[in-house]
Amino acid sequence: MKLPEKGQDWPAIKAMLEERGASDAKWRDGKTAVYVFNAGEEVERVQKEAYTAFMSENGLGPLAFPSLAQMEKDVISMALGLLHGPEGATGAMTSGGTDSITMAVKTARDYARSKGRAKQKANIVLPQSAHLAFDKACHLMDIEVRRIPLKQDGSFEADPVTMGEAIDSDTIMMVGSAPNFPHGIIDPIAALGGVAEDKDVWLHVDACVGGYFAPFARMNGESVPPFDFEVPGVMSMSADLHKYGYAAKGASTVLFRSEELYAFMPFDFAGWSGAPMKTPTLAGTRPGGAISAAWAVMNYLGVEGYRRLQGQVCETRKRAESGLREMGFEIVGNPMLGLMAFHHPDLNPFALYGEIYRRGWFTSVTKEPPSLHLMLSPKHADVIDAYLSDLKDACDAVRSGDAAKKPKVEARYS
Ligand SMILES: Cc1ncc(COP(=O)(O)O)c(C=O)c1O
Incomplete structure (x- = not known):
């Protein structure tokens, strides 16, 4: 892009910004578990x-x-x-x-x-x-x-x-x-x-x-x-x-x-x-x-607000852990806060990452040991069941070999 000779008015530029953002991760809907910490609209307004x-x-x-x-x-x-x-x-x-x-x-x-x-x-x-x-x-x-x-x-x-x-x-x-x-x-x-x-x-x-x-x-x-x-x-x-x-x-x-x-x-x-x-x-x-x-x-959250939000995140992590274990995943170590890594003894985590990405989830991976990774926010309380359900489908796709036929998705934390 070259610096335009003449400036444009703000409504036109605002529209262009919105258009540029349209293909970004839709983090407000909770389907992003890396890069963004989503504590809801009120906190965002503050x-x-x-x-x-x-x-x-x-x-x-x-x-x-x-x-x-x-x-x-x-x-x-x-x-x-x-x-x-x-x-x-x-x-x-x-x-x-x-x-x-x-x-x-x-x-x-x-x-x-x-x-x-x-x-x-x-x-x-x-x-x-x-x-x-x-x-x-x-x-x-x-x-x-x-x-x-x-x-x-x-x-x-x-x-x-x-x-x-x-x-x-x-x-x-x-x-x-x-x-x-x-x-x-x-x-x-x-x-x-x-x-x-x-x-x-x-x-x-x-x-x-x-x-x-x-x-x-x-x-x-x-x-x-x-x-x-x-x-x-x-x-x-x-x-x-x-x-x-x-x-x-x-x-x-x-x-x-x-x-x-x-x-x-x-x-x-x-x-x-x-x-x-x-x-x-x-x-x-x-x-x-x-x-x-x-x-x-x-000042907006205070101790009470942070306790509520962090309690929500811990609760969501525990729900995720139990859902993952039911599907046969192993959790890496003993996470206590909002980050966790997990892997399946039979399924390639990077193939799973590709499948879960295709289902609209923006998450991350860990290299040692090869694992999927989640960084949970308060918003994830609303969507963790949907994530687990999509992950189950992703497991089926990888098991059935369907995943191997699709183009690879490269997982990077950058
Ligand atoms: C444990 C830890 N330390 C340091 C950093 C670096 O923080 P920043 O990305 O704000 O530079 C991160 C980022 O995720 C982190 O997880």
């Missing part, structure tokens, strides 16, 4: 109105926009209240999980250097199931990534013993997920915390998915193990508001146990022609709308 209210404002300028600075402080304070942040704990909002993780890695690296560690090439030690955002961050910062196999006991949890063995004097961080993306499993954070304390290494908990889910699941009586700052070895956490916090996209939090650790995050620079500038995170310009929408949704 996101939109709160976002547009501060859409042009810039979080880069706290003096110009004290409203945004205060909303960010409020969000961080609400986050730390949920995640057992001790006195003095602090953090910042970022644009998403990858951003939060990148900033946590950078902060841990600079902290380690200040303590005389990582004199050679720095490394981080993480379970094989941890998100690839760590690899991206390490690629940017020329840090070695040591991915360690999971426990071999069918739990699909991180293995604290082998992770401990991989740590050396150049290790700047070890990682646990709460939960990981591929399986939805919460790693044994307390045991990882023990190793981190023994080895004097920074432990980061990637709670991008679970940070705003697990606390409420716990309040609802789910047996979620300790996973946050309650565990003494945890130095930092990433927790995404644009996932199960149901905020508009572009909102995550990166949290630190203390001001002392946080102090290694901001970039403070005066050596250029412009005014000296100190920025807390990777971004320069920080979209005000992402801050105001997150603040608004948190």
